[in-house]
Amino acid sequence: MNEFRFAPRQSQSLTDKAQYTSPADKSGLPAGTLVHIGEKLESRCRITLTQYNTDTLIRREINSVTELQQLKNNELITWVNVDGLSDIKIIESIGQELNIHPLVLEDILSTHQRPKLEEYDNYLYIVIKGISLDYEKSFCLQYEQISILLLANYVVTFKEKADDTFNPIYTFLQNHNGRLRQFGSDYLAYVILDTIVDEYFVVEDNLDDVMDPLEDSILFNSDKEMLQTVQQIRRGLISMKRNISPLRELLATIQRIDSPLLQQRTLRYYADVYDHVLRVSDALDSYRERISAMHDLYLSSISNKMNETIKFLTIFATIFIPLTFIAGIYGMNFENMPELKWRWGYPAIWVVFITIGAGLLIYFRKKKWM
DSSP states (O other), X not given: OOOOOOOOOOOOOTTTOSOBOSGGGGTTSOTTOOOOBSOOOOSSOEEEEEEEOSSOEEEEEESSHHHHHHTOOXXXXXXXXXXXXXXXXXXXXXXXXXXXXXXXXXXXXXXTOOSEEEEOSSOEEEEEEEEEEETTSTTEEEXXXXXXXXXXTEEEEEESSOOSTTHHHHHHTTOTTSHHHHSOHHHHHHHHHHHHHHHHHHHHHHHHXXXXXXXXXXTTOOOHHHHHHHHHHHHHHHHHHHHHHHHHHHHXXXXXXOOTTSOHHHHHHXXXXXXXXXXXXXXXXXXXXXXXXXXHHHHHHHHHHHHHHHHHHHHHHHHHHHHHHHHXXXXXXXXXXXXXXXXXXXXXXXXXXXXXXXXXXXXXXXXXXX
């Protein structure tokens, strides 16, 4: 008898595998091992340093963590934004500079994290998903993991790619009298969260633009392409719900947490973000009900079209059944069939055929079967 065995998965060293695309690829590596998991959206890391208070605003791009050490200023709120996670050494150097736990650095590099909040002695670690639309395709969602480290007078953000997500924040910083310039790092973390959540409303508005015409035309244009569009939107809504739902717990925890990093006057702003997330989550539930109804409507439309076709074929067959019966009788070639010798037999049989067919059509119309 042949014996079948499962071969154990062999662990790979960091040099054996050029890219890790899923958490399963990291199987066998010790906890805290820093490797990037996910698609590399940027070929290099770009570090942007922003420092400000009510009187000063400095923004520059730096090339190394060494410059970050030299520019450290306790009198200014410092925001470090890292675009791209391809250079693991930069992430590790920032972690060493700020005394960040290795498991947190591991989560930053693993882009399949669920939105969450973790509290440590001198910092908070927040994970959130940025969601945007690929406008070149019909409702194609793009996801990006954004990690936030909140420290006293310090905020560090890690993004998978360079985009314009944070441009509104840089615009807010231009206002000398704005709350962003007057409040602390906890308010900056709030503004970052609020900016990311606002992008969800952009996706929601585009959903209306896609679903409204789709809902109007699905009864009249029920083809395979329409079904593919419905299924694509359905999968997108499920994915959005999976990435947005944990934010409710995250923001509720922030409001309950007792941390010196969060001032009481700032917590009310986090409550506003919580309300926004609730609105988006409720809207997603509504969209999921609509898309499910559209899916059922599509199936009903296909079924109705099939029923119409079957009804037409049934009526067509019903009309020809008596005609086939009569033709079958006179096709039996018996000797003693008087109608076969009749001079007007052929025209007469056509009159009978036409009369029966017309009579059946009139009967079907009266019964409203057609």
